[in-house]
Amino acid sequence: MLEKNVKVLTIAELIHGARPLSGTSFLHPYLDRPISRTSSSNYRTPLGPADSISDSTNPKILTPLNHPVVLIGTLTLHSSHDDCLEFTDSSSEICCDILDFNVRAIGKRIHVSAWNFIPLKSTNGFLEIIKWNFPESTSVLHGCSSTDSFDSFPLFQSSVAASEIDHSKSRYRFHGAIESVSPVSIVPCSRPCSSNDSANIRGFLMRVLACDCKFCTAKECEITHECHSFTKPKFVYFFGAASCWHPVATKLVGKVITISGLKKKLVFIGKEESQLMFVTTENSVLHVPRLLKKWSPPSKTVIKGKGESGVYTGVVKGVYMQGLLVELDNEVWLLLTDKLRTVPHSLRSGAVISVRNVHFVNPRFSWTKILILGACCKTSIIVESFSPLESGALLVVTCFQKKFSGILLDKEILGSKHKKGLAQMYCSSHLPSSVIRARHGMFTELCKHESCGCGSEPYCGNLRLVAPISSFIYHCEATGIKMLLEFDNECHLSFKNNRYILLSSEGEYYGRSKRQIVPSEDIGIVLLGSLKISPSSGRLQLVDMTGTIDVIIPDLSLTWENSSIFEIIDYTLMMEGLPEVADRLWLPKNVSFSCKAIFNCAPLSRKRNLSTFVYFHMCNSPNNYLPFYPCAGWTNDFKELESGMFHLIQVTHKFPLLQKFEGDPLVLNRSSMFVEAIVLPCNLVLYGKDGTEHPTKVLGGLPNELVKHCTGENYRGYVPEKRCKSNYKSGRAVSSGLMDDLAFVECELSTCFQWESSKERKHTHFEMSHEIPCKAAVRSANNQSLVLPAILCRIKANLNSNVTFQCLTAEKILLEFNSESFLKYQLLQIGGYYIFKHHIENCFCTTKDSENVGNAKIPAKIPVSSKTRMWSLTFSTDEVVTYNRSPSNGDSSFSSHEALAVDQVELLLHGLSDSYLGKSSDVHLFLSANAKDILKVKLKDLEEDFIKPSVGPDQTSNISSCTRTTLNVPGLSYGPLDSSFLVPEGNLISLHGDVVAVHGFDDSSVSEHLSGESLSDVLQFGFFQELGKTFCIHVLVDHKPVRIFGSLSEHVYLIGFGPGVNATFHRILPARVPDSFTLLSISFIVVNSIRVVNNPFIDKISNLWSNSDMCNKASPDTVSSGLISELVQCSDCKPMRLYCRVVSVHVLILEQKNRKCDSLHSKPHSRAHLVDIPLACFVLDDGSSSCYCWANAEQAATFLRLHDELPQSALENSGLTLKWIGIDNNGWTTTMYHLERIVKKHDRITVKNYGSAADSCYQDLTVSVSSENVLTSSDENLLKLIIYNACFGSLWTVVASVMDLSAVRWLEKEHLMNTEMTMNSMQNICATEVYHTNPITEARNVIQELQDR
């Protein structure tokens, strides 16, 4: 009887309420007590450790009713859900699951005293019956038959009494233990005799291990409780109405039952095999012992995780992918991938489930430790305890869905009936076919379970994970911080020492930031995504829906489609940054990759002090494109490449991204990016696959048709505007532009028709010709090359000239990239050759023409849209195909001189530090060796032509300061050095070297340690407010240290830039101080390779700098010695070593040093002097001739012997004697000291020599000061004496190179307002090094030189 205060709730009321409820009050003795969390859970509390469930989401506990509520209804089998029972009362019915299941409850009226209700969208809801009982009135069971110990249930409930009718056919019975139960499936069958049209049979198979003893096999034998041995496997097919017993059967797995009234049937599985099965009939009865007897299968061997099946019981931690994936306990994953299987509704987070006949697989992933439970057709899931949590809604996400939702349709990801989905295609492309099996249908699988592979080892080695990028980053950061912190602990002490010793005067080094490089093998994660350029940073990124990660792909093809998805297997992960103690707190206990993280896609809570990026080569993974994903561009691209005319350009410079930094760092109104290029004066004509075939795409149709076309305007659409004139068919009358076109056509035709012969001919005469025949290897999507015949033909310069390849001219253009085509901008490499398809409508072609007409000096601006097709091009000789160069990875390519295949690279050496071009180029031209040599020379000449200024300094573009460009000056050759600090001027050069350190400078402090704001902060984390800072980059160029100063604001898109990087600095300006350069706004940094930098590297740089004197003295040995007279004659800019004396001073400007720059420029260990010498020119004489030598501050100080002791007599002579006599402190007697004193009084002192340049004594020195203070005669005398002292010295060894006269003019104009000074016709040189001559060393050199002659 129900208690009085117990309320009876109907199902309809529950469903109407539509909210999760828990009616578990009966479980608690004190009803009035507010129900706490723990008490609300059912008595088998399934709650695991709090952290496991509640760390990502906060699960709600089901709302408990605070009063006892009882549901009264009947448990029936006719549920719509295969794995559920149904609970009905007069008001409604509902799916349910039940604990402490008793078969006797079927069809009975029960009282449910403890329950959970979960509303579901699809059905009415779901009832979890925790505690139930029979009402006393119905405690007497009916329907039970023969014995007291058994309850018997007719499988066809409609014919309850039919069991006695006919036993003739359905006479079989057996007693056994249920081993496994298959899911319910539908077998399509035709039953012609049946009146019922329903031809499909619902049913499920049950595998019973039956007893074969005489009692059990006896037809009418009573089942006794004797010992049985359940060994004989038997299959029972429950079909039709009996199939509704599936939920019951599932719950009875492992129990001993008896089934009677079965028919025997021979079931054909497939075509050849048959299996004897028992089939239920209308008379079939299920006999279940009152005391359910548990049977456990014979114990198997220890579970090794290789696919053995067994039972697993655990707490559900999460359900993902529409129930296909269930997380149990800690990192045990239940895969319910069997399509036939329906997941029980009660399988919710927090429930305790028992999974039977499940395959244990230990995948041994490198990224995590997990156990996978693979469900198959035999598997059954029994909920042992319901979840108290309100986790009705399943998380419906998959990796792929997460990654690409929004990019692709769901259908595309998961596939539809007729088309495989992306995920499936991806998997099938990676797993051996043996792993993926065709489904055979339930019958086959259950009956031949072992042979179908379930029993064998399905473990597949080397499984990798495709992770969403956000999870990947999360994982990597955790790993990285841990690694870096460990690294930090190891070398903290030694590092600290180094830093403070070596850089006491120069601020903090960036070296604190550490880098870790992890190869992909150690991560075991495959990255999938598409490429894009970050709108904020301009960096190349790999993108999926969950996140982005910066990538560096040195050999990415220009034809890359923005939309294509690709896979990165072989990559290198780089992490760098400054992990802090705070990061340690954030560290998860277990840094291994968690599946939960994948499915939950844990968002990054805050920005770590760590930057992560991925570095890989396209060529390392030949099948990077997902072969199944339609890359629309490729086929078109390829077709477009197959034939036609292409313009040839060479990229000479890339101008960095111009950003406006006010406010938001995300630059929305960013201007375009520019790339400077020269249009080579030859076009590439590609022919179709068949060399003899007429290139119809270029030229239209047959000659006759062409002639017809020639008369109309249409013709221009067919013939490229850059025509070349036929040389070897010059007998033809060519009188007009139109006829010129004809000639071109003819030239093309004859080339085509007589391909081989003309090739022969031109081979020998191409110097005279317009064309160079060659072959083009076109790279296709799968890295296969298609070789096409091609011709390089000269662009007509003007109509009259009969110009050949010997005198090519080219024009400079600016390619303008809008935001859409930033990817292309990124991919262009300085020095690389590229081809554009010629189209009449192509703005490239037309714009260029208009520029030609206008003959303007300003380079033509050519917009490059995302639709503009470009391909990279490389040259090599016919004979040598150097495809076998394996690109070096970041670790090993750390050399400024990479061993390149000579044949291939010669042409590409123009500033090309990157050797991957050859391999990754889209089009590879094979020329004859002879032709290539010619072309090489010509192209080189062209390049030199373009060194000349194309942009005047007065032009108002961002490139205005680029007056001259000397590309890729090897080593350290300088232009004029003595330029104003404020307005840098000189030859822009390119440097290629290894970055050893980067550190920042604070404007306010010179000598103090600077705040540790590192470059990485700016570069990596986008702290744009820090951009005002100047940074000093220490670079090793050919083992010689140089420094590059500048704000790196324009270079924010540099990924991974920092110590350990091999980089090329394009168009940087030599600074006044030797070995120092300035980054300009137009300078471009290319990162060539990256490696881990560690402390020894820092040591290296410290040694280099501290011993820079030694370096300076040692290095000039590599510079050949010479005479000034030879310097006059030689025109090349090679530096030369001279032994000479200062004869006189030409001009000298002394300034008070008041800026931080001087601390930058001075050596770390030397005392900062207060005298700056922005301009100094001396007359040097070495016995062969004399010259003007321009020197920077440091060299000028050496020439002036400022660091030497000022002779006492000089002091006496100057009239300062009385003042200074008796002071013998060394520091006070140096010339510098006195000079400082004078300069301090007069901010700027200018000394000019109007007298003799050849006689020291006959110099006419005039001293002028900028201050209002009058220069005292003693000071003036001292100044003059300092100069005389400089002239009356011994030999200097000077390393210098010839200086351009225009630079001299500019220097004088810039620094000396009145240019009345006359200069002799002496050569101007620019000193890079000055030091006292070591007579022994130099004498040996001279002897050697004399002997060599």
Place this chain on the structure above:
Amino acid sequence: MDHTLQNTHVKLLAFDLLSLTPTPDPATFSRSGKLLSRAEIVGTITSRDHKPSKFIKFTVDDGTGCVPCVLWLNHLTSLYLPRRDPSTVRLIAGVATDFAAKIKIGLVARVRGRIASYRGDVQIMASDVVIERDPNMEVLHWLDCLRLARKRYDVVVNKS
């Protein structure tokens, strides 16, 4: 005649220097068709004759010969420097006095100056004297002279 070396301090060994051919211009000498007027020598000071405020005469022996040198110390009284700024003249005089003080027999000196003729013999009118502390400087000078002679002074420029 080749004038290109006229403003250069040619480095000649003593025997070479002493055998220069005088030209009509007393300040210019000729060697292999090249006109010379300034020279630089390095050698041991072998004699010294100091007349304070007038001059110091000394000889420099470089192993191939002895070159007579004279350093004038009469800047303040000489009439040959009328146009110069008196303070500069004073400075030069002071410097010259310092040089004179340094010239001591046995030291290796680097002497630069104009080539002059005194009583038919070549001598150096020194403008500055640098005492070389390192004896190897003399060796280097010899070699330098050889090198310069070979590469510069002996080279005949074909002027067609």
